Amino acid sequence: MLEFHKQKPKNPSKSDPEKRIKDFQEIYSQFDNKTSVEQSSRCSQCGVPYCQIHCPLNNNIPDWLKYIAENRLEEAYQVSSSTNVFPEVCGRVCPQDRLCEGNCVVEQAGFGAITIGNLEKYLTELAWEKGWVKNIEINSSSKKKVAIIGSGPAGMAASSYLIQNGYHVDVFEKNDRVGGLMIYGIPNFKLDKSIVERRTDWLTNSGVNFHVNKEIGKDLTFQDLEKDYDAILVATGVYKARKLDIEISNINNSLPALDFLIESNKVGLGDTPSSNKYLSAKDKHVVVIGGGDTAMDCVRTAIRQKAKEVTCLYRRNKENMPGSAREVLNAEQEGVKFNWLAVPSKIISEKSEASSLSYKVATLGEADETGRRKPLDTGIEKQIRSDLIIQALGFEPEDLNSHFNTDLELTSWNTVKVDFKRFQTSNPKVFAAGDIVRGASLVVWAIHDGREVAKSIHQFLQSNQIKKAS
Numbered sequence: 001m002l003e004f005h006k007q008k009p010k011n012p013s014k015s016d017p018e019k020r021i022k023d024f025q026e027i028y029s030q031f032d033n034k035t036s037v038e039q040s041s042r043c044s045q046c047g048v049p050y051c052q053i054h055c056p057l058n059n060n061i062p063d064w065l066k067y068i069a070e071n072r073l074e075e076a077y078q079v080s081s082s083t084n085v086f087p088e089v090c091g092r093v094c095p096q097d098r099l100c101e102g103n104c105v106v107e108q109a110g111f112g113a114i115t116i117g118n119l120e121k122y123l124t125e126l127a128w129e130k131g132w133v134k135n136i137e138i139n140s141s142s143k144k145k146v147a148i149i150g151s152g153p154a155g156m157a158a159s160s161y162l163i164q165n166g167y168h169v170d171v172f173e174k175n176d177r178v179g180g181l182m183i184y185g186i187p188n189f190k191l192d193k194s195i196v197e198r199r200t201d202w203l204t205n206s207g208v209n210f211h212v213n214k215e216i217g218k219d220l221t222f223q224d225l226e227k228d229y230d231a232i233l234v235a236t237g238v239y240k241a242r243k244l245d246i247e248i249s250n251i252n253n254s255l256p257a258l259d260f261l262i263e264s265n266k267v268g269l270g271d272t273p274s275s276n277k278y279l280s281a282k283d284k285h286v287v288v289i290g291g292g293d294t295a296m297d298c299v300r301t302a303i304r305q306k307a308k309e310v311t312c313l314y315r316r317n318k319e320n321m322p323g324s325a326r327e328v329l330n331a332e333q334e335g336v337k338f339n340w341l342a343v344p345s346k347i348i349s350e351k352s353e354a355s356s357l358s359y360k361v362a363t364l365g366e367a368d369e370t371g372r373r374k375p376l377d378t379g380i381e382k383q384i385r386s387d388l389i390i391q392a393l394g395f396e397p398e399d400l401n402s403h404f405n406t407d408l409e410l411t412s413w414n415t416v417k418v419d420f421k422r423f424q425t426s427n428p429k430v431f432a433a434g435d436i437v438r439g440a441s442l443v444v445w446a447i448h449d450g451r452e453v454a455k456s457i458h459q460f461l462q463s464n465q466i467k468k469a470s
């Protein structure tokens with residue numbers, strides 16, 4: 001260990017932009033054994049592990065790095081997977097620069113962070129290859145039944161811990177595939193779908209019952225679940241697209257980001273392309289509005305669909321973008337243009353089709369409540385050609401209570417109100433986790449919530465059993 005002053009930080013190679021835009025494959029390669037041992041040995045094993053503190057899952061990173069450095073790889077995997085059910089997913093999609101790696105003491109000391117994400121990916125892929133990922137061992141048996149609504153990372157993670165405690169677990173998913181935004185939001189070039197499908201098979205083989213094409217509130221009522229199950233977990237995510245301030249309702253070639261990404265992911269999974277011509281970027285001048293990771297996924301998808309030109313319009317500057325710097329760099333390398341300090345003002349259209357977008361050039365004023373500087377109008381207006389406009393302005397919760405015919409207490413943001421220790425809602429039998437309680441967040445937080453809510457449901461069901469017996 002402590003080799004950070006001799007060994008430079010290394011990441012696996014990334015495919016060349018000209019090559020990688022030809023398909024949707026993941027762009028990063030993987031460490032080999034020698035490099036992973038060498039890179040892990042850079043860890044300083046510091047007394048206060050900031051990497052672990054800043055990991056939502058509190059992963060015991062220094063310990064598994066030490067095991068890798070000593071080539072004790074199966075033990076390393078056991079430590080890593082003891083807190084995280086999907087480490088290979090986190091290794092690929094976590095914003096490590098803001099979490100573990102960004103807070104690494106070696107990084108703070110100026111030697112460059114330990115490349116934790118790529119080591120996590122290497123280790124877990126090796127575990128699959130070597131057969132160390134075993135079906136979940138069931139610790140005890142129970143006649144109690146738990147219904148989970150939504151099969152995203154929160155629902156999937158919770159199902160794994162509940163099955164371990166012997167419960168009968170049914171996961172209801174309105175889509176035709178399991179995985180939530182890991183399947184239909186995040187593009188293949190960041191997270192190959194086979195990685196998610198492998199985990200779905202693992203959960204199924206361990207005893208979780210997935211029911212796809214079953215929307216609660218439509219195909220089955222929430223009240224059916226209340227009757228048939230001892231506890232219910234709501235893990236439905238947030239999907240209502242935030243709207244632009246300008247009139248777009250009649251414009252056919254202006255879409256919310258997820259409509260575009262879902263179609264692209266479906267086609268990538270082998271589904272027949274939709275007959276809706278507005279869902280493809282091919283041969284078009286595409287303008288994506290927004291500066292977060294969803295916007296970066298859209299621009300990079302449009303490039304791969306062979307758009308003529310792809311421009312990202314963002315109202316602040318590069319330094320104030322909410323998205324990960326790594327993703328902005330990837331997009332720039334792939335040929336995406338960025339119009340910083342651009343605030344959309346009007347769509348120029350004919351017969352319900354946009355031909356260009358007007359935007360006001362902004363300058364930055366004081367910081368707002370989010371800590372980022374506010375865009376101010378300079379009075380200058382410009383136009384950009386756009387035959388496909390994609391809005392990537394973030395997501396809000398839908399009206400859950402009216403869909404479920406329930407009266408769960410909500411927050412002022414319309415997320416489901418829970419106390420963040422037990423994830424229990426105002427109905428004691430109903431729990432909630434993931435984006436539906438946090439608002440649009442991260443996969444790693446959804447996995448965290450799934451783990452914690454499963455403990456809480458277990459405690460709830462056990463204490464009910466004790467109450468009944470006494």
Ligand SMILES: Cc1cc2nc3c(=O)[nH]c(=O)nc-3n(C[C@H](O)[C@H](O)[C@H](O)COP(=O)(O)OP(=O)(O)OC[C@H]3O[C@@H](n4cnc5c(N)ncnc54)[C@H](O)[C@@H]3O)c2cc1C
Binds near residue numbers: 154
């Ligand atoms: C385009 C995009 C890219 C992203 N990229 C990243 C990234 O790189 N890294 C990262 O950490 N995070 C990323 N995120 C965020 C991350 O995907 C989410 O925070 C995470 O998936 C939330 O997990 P969840 O389980 O709460 O919800 P979801 O993943 O949204 O899953 C909810 C599931 O519930 C289902 N459902 C909803 N209502 C019902 C109902 N009534 N009945 C049955 N099923 C229902 C939905 O169909 C869905 O499958 C991205 C998000 C988007 C949109």
